[in-house]
Amino acid sequence: EPEVTQTPSHQVTQMGQEVILRCVPISNHLYFYWYRQILGQKVEFLVSFYNNEISEKSEIFDDQFSVERPDGSNFTLKIRSTKLEDSAMYFCASRTGMNTEAFFGQGTRLTVV
Amino acid sequence: QKEVEQNSGPLSVPEGAIASLNCTYSDRGSQSFFWYRQYSGKSPELIMFIYSNGDKEDGRFTAQLNKASQYVSLLIRDSQPSDSATYLCAVKSGSARQLTFGSGTQLTVLP
Numbered sequence: 001e002p003e004v005t006q007t008p009s010h011q012v013t014q015m016g017q018e019v020i021l022r023c024v025p026i027s028n029h030l031y032f033y034w035y036r037q038i039l040g041q042k043v044e045f046l047v048s049f050y051n052n053e054i055s056e057k058s059e060i061f062d063d064q065f066s067v068e069r070p071d072g073s074n075f076t077l078k079i080r081s082t083k084l085e086d087s088a089m090y091f092c093a094s095r096t097g098m099n100t101e102a103f104f105g106q107g108t109r110l111t112v113v
Numbered sequence: 114q115k116e117v118e119q120n121s122g123p124l125s126v127p128e129g130a131i132a133s134l135n136c137t138y139s140d141r142g143s144q145s146f147f148w149y150r151q152y153s154g155k156s157p158e159l160i161m162f163i164y165s166n167g168d169k170e171d172g173r174f175t176a177q178l179n180k181a182s183q184y185v186s187l188l189i190r191d192s193q194p195s196d197s198a199t200y201l202c203a204v205k206s207g208s209a210r211q212l213t214f215g216s217g218t219q220l221t222v223l224p
Contacts, residue, residue: 048210056209091156099145102212105156
């Protein structure tokens with residue numbers, strides 16, 4: 001069964017460092033999302049991406065964050081200068097169309113020290 | 114601000130009982146509603162979705178939607194210890210149809 005794949009599963013980084021979280025969405029999917037979940041809190045929407053551009057972003061997704069789809073298969077989330085409060089699980093999700101269900105990857109646990 | 118509210122629990126039921134999970138949402142224009150199951154440290158896993166008022170059944174799971182009351186529920190019949198998890202209610206909204214999640218209800222099924 002096709003699945004959304006995220007790497008790495010766990011990343012530890014020092015405050016102020018840049019991190020790139022990677023996702024390989026399901027191959028025929030067209031809409032891509034990043035969500036995050038701080039430990040013990042709710043899953044929060046960060047950004048959506050369609051047709052090689054951001055279609056919507058939340059207030060969390062500030063200038064420190066960026067997304068791109070560099071090669072038609074990978075979908076990346078970059079955090080330029082990590083802060084302690086960026087420590088969270090980051091989930092990638094994808095769907096085929098606007099009115100279909102989203103499938104989530106297994107997540108990347110980011111720990112900023 | 115679009116909100117999705119759930120009782121955080123914990124909710125404990127004995128094995129074989131019916132577990133009832135509830136959710137309310139603030140955006141009256143919402144059209145699509147989802148229930149995800151999340152085990153600790155894992156990603157959300159889609160259990161059911163519902164778009165129309167009424168009940169939708171899938172195996173041991175029944176989703177109920179009442180748009181007039183802005184209320185969604187999930188019933189789990191014949192609960193099993195393996196159903197122990199956090200259940201997330203989510204509503205699709207926004208121009209990109211992103212999901213707005215509730216904080217989840219922690220369910221424990223006691224053997």
